[in-house]
Amino acid sequence: MENQFLLLPGPTQVPNRVLQAANQPMISHRSSCFKKIFSQVTQNAKRVFCTENDLLILTCSGTAGLEAAVVNFLNRGDKVIVASVGNFGNRFRDIAEAHGMDIDFIDFPLGTAIDPAVIADRLAADSQQQIKAILLQQHETSTGVYNPLAEISAARGNHPAMLFVDAVSGLGACPLKTDEWGLDVVVTSSQKALMVQPGLCLVTVSERAWAAAANNHNEKFYLDLTKAKKYADEKQTPFTPAVSLVYALNEAVDMLNEQGIDNVIAEHYFRRDAVRAAIKALGLKPVADDQVAGGAVTAVYTPKGITSAEITGIMREKYDTVIAGGMGAIKNTSFRIAHLGFIRDMDLIAAIGALELALWELGYNFELGTGVAACQKVIFEKRKIFKDRD
Template identity: 40%
Template sequence: MQPKEFLMIPGPTPVPDAVLEAIARDPMGHRTKEFSKVLVEVTASLKKLAECNGEVLMLTSSGTGAMEAAIANTISPGDKVLSCICGVFGERWAKIATAYGAEVEKLQVENGEPISVDALRDKLQADRNHTIKAVTITHNETSTGVINDLHQLALAVREHGALCIVDAVTSYGAAPIEFSHWGIDVMVAGSQKALMLPPGLAVIFMSDRAWEAQASCTSPRFYFDLAKYRTSLEQETTPFTPNVSFVVALKTSLDLMKQDGYRGIYVRHDRMKKALRAGVTGMGLKLFVPKEQYASPTITSIVPPTSISVDALRRTMKERYNIRVADGQDALKNKIFRIGHMGYVFERDILMTLSALEACLTELGYRCPSGIGVGSALAVLSTPASAAT
């Protein structure tokens, strides 16, 4: 017998029992008053969590489906899109926009670096004729563990007037986002991250400006035609059969989040990040994102000791402790390993992962003072929660 597998990867993430139980129930009929009530409640909670005065729609897809819906509903062939790229998921926006016939310009930084607000502002100010229709931004770049300064980036986009299209797949529900106040126009998220559900449901937020763009957008779409979802939602229903079980389970999940308080959740993620960073540096390992300010509250990327391969470390973590950690992606494969800490993850899990990590590193021949990782993390966690942010 083995202990339960523990996912310390950047999604899918652990799911609370109450959410699993909600999914396990017989599905509701989707054209019923009961389901309409859930739909309306979930929509209101999703908006509250994003501080959104616009609209939010749920799509039966993974996060990438919502990214595609964002482009298909706002970008027409020939439109110019500026894609801010600091990793794999920033690049994904550029690929989708290219697939829809956009002319894509890239503002790219090295892996591990955040998007520079000044560089974005300079690029947009140089666009005197306002040919750039939209800017795509990844709030939290999962492939590197960088969180960008979305507030300031969105502000720079708003000064120019382009649409601000944001991927918040691994930040929504774990880090504060003020959709309307920050001037975001389109924002996407997925269920299998801080929303604490399995993969399969995506959400997309739309501002009034986004709807204006939607009305004149000529890109083809049918299932992802967001106007259909909007019209249906006005009648408290959906255009197609939604993933009813997940919508019902999302209500459970959002209720749990409300009980903790959103601020409490953000503080928890921040403390987990700080404790984990202290633990791994205490063990003598190198953080891939050295600047704390840009270090993700949901994913920590770590460079392994030169004598130990990412593969060996991940395998040992899995075989000895049944804990899964992630490899790097694309160019960072075998160069970094990533520990996810989002959603239904707590300080206990960080301490457990650090202990297992130290034991595995030791088994693979690395030497550090015994217990230094957990000790360094505890030094962070012994401060009162309110002082952590």
């Protein structure tokens, strides 16, 4: 298959440097060579999470990491708050439900973020301090909303509830300071802003979460994180890891650290601005409110009478440009342009250009080129091109 313009919220484009790193001869995962790479990538990946906490690299997708968080650090029947702003918030609830948690589910309207004051109120009302954890997304992939993690964390005050963060689509694309914000468990997966093929999941664990693990009674085997830590301390994994993906992750993390994680995130927000400018110039409405729009994904309502499948289908089949449809309640009436990971300026222009071609074919009324021009303008400003023009 020819290369596509891939602007999906995962899997994302994998840079050549990372592809080549993965494409190395196989070695024993018990060899000193593997131990060296594993320990190096573990240390370097901590910089992306802004943490000194333990970091575990598991061979599984992000969902398994979220399940591992619930199973290892909470007991059946524990009270938890699940704060949701969309589809993945609902999924975290489903995981907690599957493991018998006592859930206070707080659902915020689509397109908005979690309100820290609501969390503060819930915790203040918990005079017995029975709530063990708050489960939420850093970035909700179905709407493109970034939740104000720092404020939510601060809203805990002196309440001992742990904070479990699903950072699957947000890590490396939106702000996240694990240690500064006191995030207890943070989960991401390789196929998003980390720019690696699917198959690895990264989990950071605070001291407080490890203390909870010591009192954990759930049955678990593959997802036993205490066992994973025991092995990680020896630069090992309990089971056979995806060795090639560990090579790939090592390279990708180097790329991120070379650029600096704050710069990487700033670049994502520039892309967000370019895409949102284009969308608005085309007379379309983004799902996320301006103040809460994250750097990873821009979800957009379709024009009246046009479905997301029609738009994404034409873009994919005729223009080799792959974006995502909607999810949940807005599955048919929204589409998502993802700008996370290894995305270049031309990817943005291609995506907006292909979107215009699809909308035009579907009879939407607008002036061709207005979206592309708006996107180009943001790029010019960012790159300071033609800065001497009036």
